[in-house]
Amino acid sequence: MPEIILEARNIVKTFPGVKALDGVSLKLRKGEVHALVGENGAGKSTLMLTLGGIYRPDEGEIFVEGEEVKFDSPHDANKKGISVVFQELSLVPTMSIAENIFANRQPVKALNMVNWKKMHEDTRELLALFNLEHLDPSTPVNRLSIAMQQVVEILKAISFNPSVLVLDEPTSSLTENEVEQLFDNIRKLKDRGLSFIYISHHLKEIFEIADTVTVLRDGMRVCDADVSTIDEDFLITNMVGRSIENMYGQRGDVPIGKKVILEVDNLSRKGVFEDISFSVKEGEIVGLAGLVGAGRTELGRSIFGAEPADSGAIRLGNEHIAPRSPLDAINAGIGYLTEDRKTQGLILDFSIRDNLVSNHLRDFTSVLGFLNEGAITKFAEKSRDDYRIATPHLGQKIRKLSGGNQQKVLVGTWVGVGPKLLIMDEPTRGVDVGAKSDIYRLMRELAGKGVAILMISSDLPEILGMSDRVLVMQGGHLVGAIPGNEATEENVIALAAGTIEGEVNK
Amino acid sequence: MTWLKKIVKQREFMIFMIVAAMFIFMTFASPYFFTIPNLLAVMLGLSLEAIIAVAMVHLMVSGGFDMSVGSVVAFTGAATAMMLKSGMPVYLAVLTGLIIGAAIGTFNGFIVAKVGINAFVTSLSSLSLFRGLTLIVTHGQNIAGLPKSFKLIGQAKVAGVQTPIIIAVVLLIIGDVLLRRSRFFRQSYYIGGNERAARLSGIPVDRMKILGYMLTGLFAGISGIVMTARLGAASVTAGSGMELRVITAVIIGGASLNGGEGSILGAFLGTLLMALITNALTLLGVDVYWQTFVIGATLLMAVLIDTLSKRNR
Structure with a gap:
C-alpha cells in the first residue's frame, strides 16, 4: 500500500453559530486524486482552507508524511508541500503572469534585485506544461481570459513544487476542452508522484479523474470509498440522506391560482443563460435549483432588469415588460431579494426603520416631496411585528443585527413594494433555524395572498x-421541471450535476 | 520587434511622446526654449516636486495616498531653520529635520494601516495639523539668516548644475531602479493590486504600507530642507498646493488611485510635462492665469486616454 502523504484526524472547526467541521478525518495516499464531495455547506471548503493553513482547526491533528504539523499561515502549508488553488482568483490583475506565479518569491540577483530573465524562463517552463509556450510571461493577467487566469493560478500552486495540490472547483470557469487539458495535466503530475485533493460539484468529473472519494455532510465524514467500486447513486445517497424536518409548513388552504403572473419566453443573455422559458402562477412558489454558477442568479437579475436580457420576452400579468433597470421592474410589480444582503440588499449603517422603506419611499412622500415621518415609523412598527424582527x-x-434579523428586514423592504412577483435569491443563507422557519412562514403567507414567488x-x-x-438549471440552461411532490434530492442533484437529462414542460 | 511593441504599449511612452512633441514645437516656437539656462530653470523648477514624487509613486502603487506632503515640506523646513538658528550644527539639524519628516509619515501610515482610517481623511487632517503647527511654532514669521554652509545644500553648483537638480536626479534614478527591480519594493505592487493575494503570498502588508508613508514623509522632508536652503529662509507658506501638483504628476505618469500601477519614470515625465507646460506658456507670453487650467486639462486627458484604452481591450 502506498504511503500516506497527508492525514487529517478528527478536525473540528467552529464558527459563531455553526460547527463547520465536526471530527473529520481524511487520508491521502501518494500519487492519488482524492475527491471531496458534499452539498453546499457540508464543510468541503472549510476542510480545504484548514489543510491549506488559512484556518486553524479548533481540535484535531494534521500529519504530513507521518509528522504532525501546525500551520499558522498558507505560507507554512506551502513549506510543508501543500498548495491550494483558490476558487476565487487570488491573482494581482495589474501584474504579469511571471510576477503572479512567483509572487514574493521572484528569483533574485545581487542586492535582492529581481532576475527577470530567470523568472521569465522559469515561467515559460511552467507554461509549457499546459502547452502555452506562446504566452508572453510579461503579459498582465488582466489581459487573460478567466480560464487562462485559472491556469496561471494552478501554475502558481505547482511552482511551489508541492507534494499535495488542493483544487477547489477548478473547472467552474473552464470550457470542456480546457477541462480535458486540465485532467491530462493532473494525470501527468500524478505520474510524477503528486497527490491531489479535488473538490467538485460535478459528479461526472469525479469518476473521470479521482481514485478515491470522501463524502462530507453537515460537517461530518459520511464515508470514503474507491471510486472504482461505487456509482453516482451511491454518492448522491450519501451526500443527501438526511431527514427533513417540517419547518417548511404546508401549503395553505388557498390553492394555486389559475392566473399566470410571470411568463418568461426564450430569455437569453449571451454567455450566461440561454433560451429559458417558464412561468409562475398566482400564489405559486417555484424553486429554482442548480449548482453555483448555473446562471440562476443571473436569470433572476435579468428578470429584475439589473442586467437586462439580450433576447426573449417577459410577461407580467397581462403585460409584456422589458425591464432595463431595477426601477422599471419595481414599477411593473417585481421585487427582488438579493443573495447578498450585506453588500447589495441593505444599507448597513442605516437604521432598521430607514431600511424598511428604502425602496418605496414614494409611498411616504407628500405632494411637495416631503417625507411623512410618522407614517414611516408606523409602517416600520407594523413590519417589526409582522416579521418578528427582534430588536x-x-x-x-442594520450592521448590528443577526443574519436572520437582517434577512427579515430585507423581506420587509420588498414586501413593502407590494410586488406581484417576488424573486428571492438564497432567502435563508446564513440564517439560523428559528429565523428560517419565520421566513418560510412569511413566504407561505405571501403566496396565500396571491404573490408569485420565484x-x-x-x-x-x-x-x-x-x-x-422545482426548476433545475445547469450550465445556463433550464434542464428540468419537476412537480413539488415528485422532486427528491436525488433527482434534483442528478439534474443539476448533469448526470441525467430532464424534461421541461412549461 | 516585440520589445518595440512592448515599449509602445507602456504608459510612459505616451507621455514621452507628448513631452518630445512639446520639445520640438517649443524649439521652433521660441528661440529661448532650447537653451541651457532655460532647460536648467525648468529642471530646477520641477526638482523639489520630483523628489516627493519618487516616494509618492511608491506609496500610490501600494494603494496609499498622502495629501499632507506640502505641509510636511513647510514644517520640516521651519523646524530645521529654527534648530539652525538655535546654533545646532548643520548636519545635526538636517538629520533631525529628516527624522521629523519620516516620523510624520510614520504617524500617517500607522493611522491608515493599523487604525484603519481612510488615507484621504488621515492625510487631509495631517495637511491641516502640520500647516497649523508650522504657523504656531514660527508665529507666522519667515525664518531667514541661515548659515552659509546650510544654504550650500540648495545653492551650490556642480559643473553649472544646481544641487536641487542633482539631488532630484539621483533620487529619481535610484528610486526607479529599486521600484522596478528590487524584490523588496515590488511587494508594494502586489499590495496595491490585490491586498488579499499579497497577504496570502506572505507579504507583510501593514508594515509595507507604513513604510510607504514613512518614505513619503522622509522625501517631503528632503524637499523641505532643500527648498529652505535654496531660498535661504524657511517660509511658512512653503509647499502649499504642492501635494496636488505632485499627485497630478504621478497620475499623469500612469499611477492609479486604486494602486498596483505606476512607475517613477512615468512620474518624472509627468512632472516634466507639467513644468514644460508652465515654461511654454510663459515663453509664449500666454496669460499666467491659464497655467493651472492647462494642467487640469492635461490630467483629464491623460486619465481619459488611459481609461478608454483599457475599456477597449
Whole structure:
C-alpha cells in the first residue's frame, strides 16, 4: 500500500453559530486524486482552507508524511508541500503572469534585485506544461481570459513544487476542452508522484479523474470509498440522506391560482443563460435549483432588469415588460431579494426603520416631496411585528443585527413594494433555524395572498420543502421541471450535476 | 520587434511622446526654449516636486495616498531653520529635520494601516495639523539668516548644475531602479493590486504600507530642507498646493488611485510635462492665469486616454 502523504484526524472547526467541521478525518495516499464531495455547506471548503493553513482547526491533528504539523499561515502549508488553488482568483490583475506565479518569491540577483530573465524562463517552463509556450510571461493577467487566469493560478500552486495540490472547483470557469487539458495535466503530475485533493460539484468529473472519494455532510465524514467500486447513486445517497424536518409548513388552504403572473419566453443573455422559458402562477412558489454558477442568479437579475436580457420576452400579468433597470421592474410589480444582503440588499449603517422603506419611499412622500415621518415609523412598527424582527428599537443599525434579523428586514423592504412577483435569491443563507422557519412562514403567507414567488436556492431541503414546482438549471440552461411532490434530492442533484437529462414542460 | 511593441504599449511612452512633441514645437516656437539656462530653470523648477514624487509613486502603487506632503515640506523646513538658528550644527539639524519628516509619515501610515482610517481623511487632517503647527511654532514669521554652509545644500553648483537638480536626479534614478527591480519594493505592487493575494503570498502588508508613508514623509522632508536652503529662509507658506501638483504628476505618469500601477519614470515625465507646460506658456507670453487650467486639462486627458484604452481591450 502506498504511503500516506497527508492525514487529517478528527478536525473540528467552529464558527459563531455553526460547527463547520465536526471530527473529520481524511487520508491521502501518494500519487492519488482524492475527491471531496458534499452539498453546499457540508464543510468541503472549510476542510480545504484548514489543510491549506488559512484556518486553524479548533481540535484535531494534521500529519504530513507521518509528522504532525501546525500551520499558522498558507505560507507554512506551502513549506510543508501543500498548495491550494483558490476558487476565487487570488491573482494581482495589474501584474504579469511571471510576477503572479512567483509572487514574493521572484528569483533574485545581487542586492535582492529581481532576475527577470530567470523568472521569465522559469515561467515559460511552467507554461509549457499546459502547452502555452506562446504566452508572453510579461503579459498582465488582466489581459487573460478567466480560464487562462485559472491556469496561471494552478501554475502558481505547482511552482511551489508541492507534494499535495488542493483544487477547489477548478473547472467552474473552464470550457470542456480546457477541462480535458486540465485532467491530462493532473494525470501527468500524478505520474510524477503528486497527490491531489479535488473538490467538485460535478459528479461526472469525479469518476473521470479521482481514485478515491470522501463524502462530507453537515460537517461530518459520511464515508470514503474507491471510486472504482461505487456509482453516482451511491454518492448522491450519501451526500443527501438526511431527514427533513417540517419547518417548511404546508401549503395553505388557498390553492394555486389559475392566473399566470410571470411568463418568461426564450430569455437569453449571451454567455450566461440561454433560451429559458417558464412561468409562475398566482400564489405559486417555484424553486429554482442548480449548482453555483448555473446562471440562476443571473436569470433572476435579468428578470429584475439589473442586467437586462439580450433576447426573449417577459410577461407580467397581462403585460409584456422589458425591464432595463431595477426601477422599471419595481414599477411593473417585481421585487427582488438579493443573495447578498450585506453588500447589495441593505444599507448597513442605516437604521432598521430607514431600511424598511428604502425602496418605496414614494409611498411616504407628500405632494411637495416631503417625507411623512410618522407614517414611516408606523409602517416600520407594523413590519417589526409582522416579521418578528427582534430588536430593542427601530433606530438600531442594520450592521448590528443577526443574519436572520437582517434577512427579515430585507423581506420587509420588498414586501413593502407590494410586488406581484417576488424573486428571492438564497432567502435563508446564513440564517439560523428559528429565523428560517419565520421566513418560510412569511413566504407561505405571501403566496396565500396571491404573490408569485420565484425562489433561487442552493439549499436542497429548502427547495424540496417549499416549492410547488422545482426548476433545475445547469450550465445556463433550464434542464428540468419537476412537480413539488415528485422532486427528491436525488433527482434534483442528478439534474443539476448533469448526470441525467430532464424534461421541461412549461 | 516585440520589445518595440512592448515599449509602445507602456504608459510612459505616451507621455514621452507628448513631452518630445512639446520639445520640438517649443524649439521652433521660441528661440529661448532650447537653451541651457532655460532647460536648467525648468529642471530646477520641477526638482523639489520630483523628489516627493519618487516616494509618492511608491506609496500610490501600494494603494496609499498622502495629501499632507506640502505641509510636511513647510514644517520640516521651519523646524530645521529654527534648530539652525538655535546654533545646532548643520548636519545635526538636517538629520533631525529628516527624522521629523519620516516620523510624520510614520504617524500617517500607522493611522491608515493599523487604525484603519481612510488615507484621504488621515492625510487631509495631517495637511491641516502640520500647516497649523508650522504657523504656531514660527508665529507666522519667515525664518531667514541661515548659515552659509546650510544654504550650500540648495545653492551650490556642480559643473553649472544646481544641487536641487542633482539631488532630484539621483533620487529619481535610484528610486526607479529599486521600484522596478528590487524584490523588496515590488511587494508594494502586489499590495496595491490585490491586498488579499499579497497577504496570502506572505507579504507583510501593514508594515509595507507604513513604510510607504514613512518614505513619503522622509522625501517631503528632503524637499523641505532643500527648498529652505535654496531660498535661504524657511517660509511658512512653503509647499502649499504642492501635494496636488505632485499627485497630478504621478497620475499623469500612469499611477492609479486604486494602486498596483505606476512607475517613477512615468512620474518624472509627468512632472516634466507639467513644468514644460508652465515654461511654454510663459515663453509664449500666454496669460499666467491659464497655467493651472492647462494642467487640469492635461490630467483629464491623460486619465481619459488611459481609461478608454483599457475599456477597449
